[in-house]
Each structure stands twice: as structure tokens, then as C-alpha cells.
Amino acid sequence: MSSNEHWNQICNKSSTYFEECSINFANNLLNIDINYFNIYDKTNQEDNEKISLSNKIDEYSLQTSMTNNSSAESIPLNLICGVCGAPAHGYNFDQITCESCRAFFRRNALKNMYQFECRFGGTCVINMHNRRQCTHCRLKKCFAINMRKDWIRTEEERRLRQLKKLYKQKKQLNELSLDEQQLIANLPLVVRKKKGTKSLITRQVTQELVVSKIESIYPIDTFAIHRNLSNDDRILLNNIMNAYKLGADQADYSHINRCTSSTTLVQFLNDETAIYESLICFYKQIPEFKKSNLADQVLLIKSNVLYPSYSLSDLRFWSELYSCGTQYIPTGSSEHSLSLVPGR
Amino acid sequence: MSSNEHWNQICNKSSTYFEECSINFANNLLNIDINYFNIYDKTNQEDNEKISLSNKIDEYSLQTSMTNNSSAESIPLNLICGVCGAPAHGYNFDQITCESCRAFFRRNALKNMYQFECRFGGTCVINMHNRRQCTHCRLKKCFAINMRKDWIRTEEERRLRQLKKLYKQKKQLNELSLDEQQLIANLPLVVRKKKGTKSLITRQVTQELVVSKIESIYPIDTFAIHRNLSNDDRILLNNIMNAYKLGADQADYSHINRCTSSTTLVQFLNDETAIYESLICFYKQIPEFKKSNLADQVLLIKSNVLYPSYSLSDLRFWSELYSCGTQYIPTGSSEHSLSLVPGR
DNA sequence: GCCAGTTCATTCAGTTCA
DNA sequence: TGAACTGAATGAACTGGC
Ligand SMILES: [Zn+2]
Ligand SMILES: [Zn+2]
Ligand SMILES: [Zn+2]
Ligand SMILES: [Zn+2]
Numbered sequence A, B: 001m002s003s004n005e006h007w008n009q010i011c012n013k014s015s016t017y018f019e020e021c022s023i024n025f026a027n028n029l030l031n032i033d034i035n036y037f038n039i040y041d042k043t044n045q046e047d048n049e050k051i052s053l054s055n056k057i058d059e060y061s062l063q064t065s066m067t068n069n070s071s072a073e074s075i076p077l078n079l080i081c082g083v084c085g086a087p088a089h090g091y092n093f094d095q096i097t098c099e100s101c102r103a104f105f106r107r108n109a110l111k112n113m114y115q116f117e118c119r120f121g122g123t124c125v126i127n128m129h130n131r132r133q134c135t136h137c138r139l140k141k142c143f144a145i146n147m148r149k150d151w152i153r154t155e156e157e158r159r160l161r162q163l164k165k166l167y168k169q170k171k172q173l174n175e176l177s178l179d180e181q182q183l184i185a186n187l188p189l190v191v192r193k194k195k196g197t198k199s200l201i202t203r204q205v206t207q208e209l210v211v212s213k214i215e216s217i218y219p220i221d222t223f224a225i226h227r228n229l230s231n232d233d234r235i236l237l238n239n240i241m242n243a244y245k246l247g248a249d250q251a252d253y254s255h256i257n258r259c260t261s262s263t264t265l266v267q268f269l270n271d272e273t274a275i276y277e278s279l280i281c282f283y284k285q286i287p288e289f290k291k292s293n294l295a296d297q298v299l300l301i302k303s304n305v306l307y308p309s310y311s312l313s314d315l316r317f318w319s320e321l322y323s324c325g326t327q328y329i330p331t332g333s334s335e336h337s338l339s340l341v342p343g344r
Numbered sequence C: 001g002c003c004a005g006t007t008c009a010t011t012c013a014g015t016t017c018a
Numbered sequence D: 001t002g003a004a005c006t007g008a009a010t011g012a013a014c015t016g017g018c
Helices: A003-029 A051-065 A099-108 A137-143 A155-173 A178-185 A231-250 A265-270 A272-284 A287-291 A294-303 A316-327 B003-029 B042-046 B054-067 B099-108 B135-144 B155-173 B178-187 B195-201 B233-252 B264-269 B270-282 B287-291 B295-301 B317-325
Strands: A091-092 A095-097 A208-211 A219-225 B091-092 B095-096
Touching: A091 A099, A099 A137, A272 B270, B091 B099, B095 B099, B099 B135
Parallel strands: none
Antiparallel strands: A091 A095, A208 A219, B091 B095
């Protein structure tokens, strides 16, 4: 056994242990579907002859199509829809379904199932031909084979994508000016439908904010502030966000530009002044910050500066630390001499 | 957000502080090599996405791969991806990963993590089959095993490379136009010297300190202690690990179970006692902790608890605040009255 | 040979419209 | 309702420097 393998074994023993902990923990608390591989579940087994028969056919054809890979192009693997038995092309929402059942699920899965009523007491057996006769039973079947409605993208996600897309297009056309970035950032927002409310589209300017981070490849990162924030919280957050945005825009990056290729990271990081200045610029924009007393203000700034004790050498990494640091809001203590060794 | 999701996120938070402590602590001290136990046997390694269209197919591929098992040419070593567990070929960005996770990391590591949202509160356990279901958790896992985004080449370098390549081709054909020559001439020809390259070569020797800000959702799966750790460090790390393990086992999770669907996040987090107890339980197991003086011990515990004072209901934002806070390990100060309101 | 980057066919979301 | 779209993400298979 090589020393490499030996190492693997040692690590692995402890690994499984930890993994068990986490898995148990997760299973107990959360809704994780670990039956990912159980394609045919109970309900499917209870299905009628035809469908289970076609499942058998499916298995067979799958196997054969694997052995002789040269099968038809249009329906590559002879898959059949788990809902209606029609030919399928692949997975949709975690299960093999046909196009129509996919669309059907997309449209209806998020609605309340019991708004559809079955005229036959919910006993319909869905197949390719009768699938549109009973919405209730078709949807029931969808859930029975474990199609996952949580894989339908939320309104929020969709909006985010649209925004990204828009941004890309813009960027392609010409380099974005700052004004244009702002424009995109302030786009009127579509807010997800409220549960139990009939309100469709709400326009709320402060509901979602676009913060552009220094190093981000996509300057636009959208944060959808949850709708049930209190107004005060929303305003506060808004202020923080805007301050950040302004801070990022206005901050003096000359200390970065001062660096030459021979400037070491440590030198760079030790240039505390600039970091302080940026932080102050950031905080200054927040009215709530001004209201706090001076000592606390100083503390806030101070404790958000990390002193470089390591010879970290990557700026991007540091910038992340740094932006992370700005989120830590400490209180009360008088002096900090940061060090990472606890038992000093 | 459904109350279910809401819960997931809450629960997730409670599990996080343990990992925060141990991971950050360890990361700060050591360059850790994390690897996984190969819970799949060798046959499973030949599993692949296309083939595993169904359970049956999995079985089939298992059987077939058992018969012609000796084809170990494509995967020379028994390496497995530290992110998803798939067969791996070697190191990518400082960790052993599969091809897909490599590409994934390349694509996403430089983006802001919070543009990806987890539908399950960031608790997904990534494996070979579900890896593309949750970008957020997959990326998180990448960082958790210490894949290094600073080894991704910069835009600058990329541009230069492309140009060089183009230049070579053109030169071969003697087709360089004047414009193109000009273009090339105007490019910064100084290649930023990548320290990553050096590290690659001297990976075994250099003991680089890696400070990761990444909050890992997973309890540490395993720590493969790096070969060139000092004995002392190794023992210390061991102790921390064991403490974590014990802490996770023994910790009283009743405060989680106490929560009903009407418990607010703030109420939950304000249940300080339980958090303290768990933390103490964790630290108690580490001999080095006992050796430190009492004030430091108290400080260490305290500084790893943040009190919620805002009724933020956007948990994503909150969780970022929170996770950043737990990384802050202060020393030497006598008393902290932690609170998130600066101007108190 | 290793490990960066690069390319491109494929999969599976959403979208459109007859 | 569902066939036919669009497009982002993925990952296998490349290239190329050292
Ligand atoms: Zn169908
Ligand atoms: Zn019916
Ligand atoms: Zn992987
Ligand atoms: Zn997730």
C-alpha cells in the first residue's frame, strides 16, 4: 500500500464519521430527498398492467440501447413518460416525462391541487390518450412519481436571469457607462406573488437592490429583500446598500494603483490608511451610523479592519475577506489586538 | 418563502457555528488537505451521468463494469473527487476533483456566491448524482475543501495567452496586418507572475496558510492532515476534530426541536443558552483550550455567539452577517457586550 | 505527465404560439 | 394544451505551457 493510499484510509475513517453526523442531522431536520435513485417508487408499483409492462420494455430498451449505441436520433433512448407513458426525451423536474407532461407540471404544480376535481373520485389511470381528461389525477400522478415542484424556478430567479441577460446584451453593445449600470440597478421590480393574496405584480422600488461589488465578474448581484421586512429594516438595509454602492464607486483606489509588481501583499495590506478611508467612506453614508456615538463609530471602523498577520499573497482573496469584514458589526469592546491563536 | 424553507434555514444556522469554529480554526492554523472516503467501490466509479438514466441502468452498469473491471487505464489512481465523489484524475486548483467539478469551479468560483440560491437553506449534501441540482451548495463544498480560486488565471493572463496564440498562428502564415501588429504592440506584455505556479510545484513543501472565509454548510467531512504538519499541530488538530465530533454527538439539539412553526428566527437565535452550551461542550474537549486562562476561554465562547438585534427576515443576508461574525476571533480584550446595534 | 485553459455537444430549464 | 422554440449550465474531450 502506498503512503498515498494509507493517507486516504486514515482520512476516510474520520470522514465517514463526520459525514454520518451531518447526514443524520440533515435528515432529521430537513426535507432532503435522498431517494434520488428510487425511480420506481411504491405508487408506481401499484400502477396498472400496461404501464408497468411498458416500464419493463423501457428497461430493456435502455439496456439494449446501451449495448448497441447506434440507436435512433429523434428519441435517443426509447424513454417513456412516467406519467402518461408517451415517448420521453429525458428528465424533467427529476423524473423522466414527455414534453406535454413537463409543460403540464410546470403550469399546474404550484397551484393547489384541490382546485382540480376528479369526476371519478380520483381513481383515473393516466395514459397517453386520456391524460387531458382529468387534471386532478394527472397532477396526482406527477407527484406520485416524485416530480419535484421545487425545481420550478421562482419568480425571483426568473427575474434575476432576465436581468443578467439584459445586462449581457447591454454589455455586448457597448461598454456600460456608470449611468446605465444605475439604470439597470433601479429597474422596477416584479415581486413574487404573495401566498394567499391575489396581487399579481407589485412595484416596490426598494424591494430589491443591486449591489455591484468590486471584483465581481458580474457587477450586478441582486439581493431580493424579503417582502416581510419591516419598513424600518428595509430603510436601514437600503441605506447600507446604497452606502456600499456609493462607497464602492467613490472609494479611492489609488492605493491599489500605487502598487507595482514589486509591491508585496503585506505592504499593500499594511497600508491601513486607505482601508480605513474606504471604510469610513462606506459608513458615512449610513444615517444610522452618524447617530451612534463617536466611540462606537471608531470601534466599528477599527474592528472591520483585519491586520495582516499572514503573508497572504492574493489580492482577490483579500478583497473577499475585506468585503466580508465590512459586514461584521461589533460593539462595546475597547481595544482589539487581533490574533488567531486562542490560547495566548 | 415557505415556512418549510424558513425552517430549513433556521436549523441550518444552528448547525453552522460548530463548523465555523472548527473549520476556521483549523484553516487558520494549517493548510488542510481534505479528502473523502471512497464509499463507492471501484465499480461505481465508472458510473456516469448519461448511463444512470434509471435505477435499472445503474444496476446494469454496475454489473457490466464488474465484469470488465480491470480497465483502470482511464483512472489510474483511485482518486475521487473531494466535492462530489466522482472518479478524479488529479489535482485541480489544489484539490483532487473530477473533471466536472473542475470546470464548475472554474466557471463559478469568481462569481459572488450569493447570486446562487439554495432551495434548501444551503444544506444539500453533494454527490455525483445531485451535484448539478444546487450550484450554491456545490460551490460551497468546493471552498470547503479548500479549492483555491486564486489559482484561476486572471482575465489579463487569458487575454495575453489568446493573443500570443493568435500571433503564433498569424506569424506562421505571414498574415499579420498592420493593425494587428499595432494591437499586439500596445498590449501590456508584462505577465503578472503568478505565485500560484510556484505553489503548484512546491505544493508539498510550502506550508501556506489558508484562511477561508467560506462558511461551510457541512460538518467537516474529513480532514486529511497534511503530511508536513508538525506533530504538535497534528495533535492539536486531532483534538479539535474529536471535540467537534463529540460536540456534534452530544450536543443538545432540543432547542431546535423546541421551535414550532411560529417561532421566529429572532427568538430562535436569542436562545443563547443552548448556543453557549454547545460551544462550551465543543471547546471543553480540547485540552489546549483548558490550558488557556479562564478569561480567554470566556472570550472565545462569547465571541463566537452573535446576538440578533435586527428582525431581518431575509435570512440570506442575515446568514452572511452571521457567518462573518463567527470568524472573528478576538483576543486579549476583557469584556464584550455583543450586540449588532452599533450606537447602543 | 500534470494541470491550467478552451471548445462544443448535450441536457433541461423557460417561452411562445397555433 | 403541447410541439417547437431559446438559452444557460454542464461536462467530456480537447490544446498547450512547463
Ligand atoms: Zn407524459
Ligand atoms: Zn381523475
Ligand atoms: Zn466532482
Ligand atoms: Zn443547496
